[in-house]
Amino acid sequence: MNYLAHAYLSFHQPELITGNLIADYVKGQHQLEQYSPGIQQGIRIHRAIDAFTDQHPVTSQAKTFFRASCGLYSGVFTDVVYDHFLATDTTRFSEDSLYDFAAEVYDVITGQSDTLPADFLRMFSYMKEFNWLFNYRHNDGIERAFRGLSSRAQHLKSSPAIVFAVFLEHYEALRGCYQAFFPELQAYVENLLQNENR
Template identity: 65%
Template sequence: MNHLAHAYLSFRQPELIIGNLIADFVKGRKNMADFSAGIQQGIRIHRAIDSFTDQHPVTAKAKLFFRPSCGLYSGVFTDLVYDHFLASDPERFTNDSLYSFARYVYNEVKQQSAVLPPAFLEMFEYMQAYNWLYNYHTTAGISSSIRGVARRARYLKTDGSIVFAVFMEHYAALKTCYQEFFPGLQAHVENLLQKENR
């Protein structure tokens, strides 16, 4: 899953949000120990989300739409478009509540910035400046995100406009994948948190 899903599945718990967002920038047990117990829990939840997502048969089905044009990057773009469908899911967000949630997440990150990995903070500047979490809900916003990822993907030979065209061509089918997948992911995370917090 991508940034919005990781933040959303932290259930407005500040340290979970931080850990969930920085996890890809934290390597090994030594670096984990640099953070509070709550942030460490967020890092573990991030990794559990990624593992559940990568192993899920619906995600495998969604990746097939991108594989011909993206190869090994099909999972990256599947994660990204899942965030689009989450952002535009009327059962989870209105336009106003998505905007407010994005501002809330950015504020929580800024409050903890002194202890966060520099590489994460460099990315976060762009996330906040271009309001990624909010702009995922529009096709223009997701187009911009897809093109940005495609530009930064060192071994991707496909132009971002082609990836976006694949997304639009299979929009309905990918949305169905999200709808089949996301409730199970949320239940999985809620169950993990209940077990950890006992």
């Protein structure tokens, strides 16, 4: 999953938000142990979310729409698409509440910035400046995200415009994948947290 989903599945708990967002920048047990137990839990939850998502048959179905244009990167683009449908899911966010949630996440991370990985903070500065979490709601925000992904994907053969056209062409089918998948993911994470916190 992408950044909005990881933040959302931290359930407004600051340490979980922090761990969930920095997890890809924390390598090895030594780096993990530098953080508080709550942030470590967020990192573990992030990794569990990614594993559950990657292995889910609905995600496999969603990836098929992008495979011809994205190849091995189909999962990365699917993650961003899931964030779009989470951002537009009216059972979870209104436009105002998404804006407020994004601001909450930025405040949490900014308050911890002295202890977070430098590579993450460089990325986070762009996330906050351009309000990625909120702008996943809009198609032009997704188009910008696709351009950013394409610039970092060295072996991507298709242009971001082609990938974005695939997103638009299969919009309703991809929305259906999100609607089938995300409630299962949320239930999985809630169960993990309940078991860990016993």
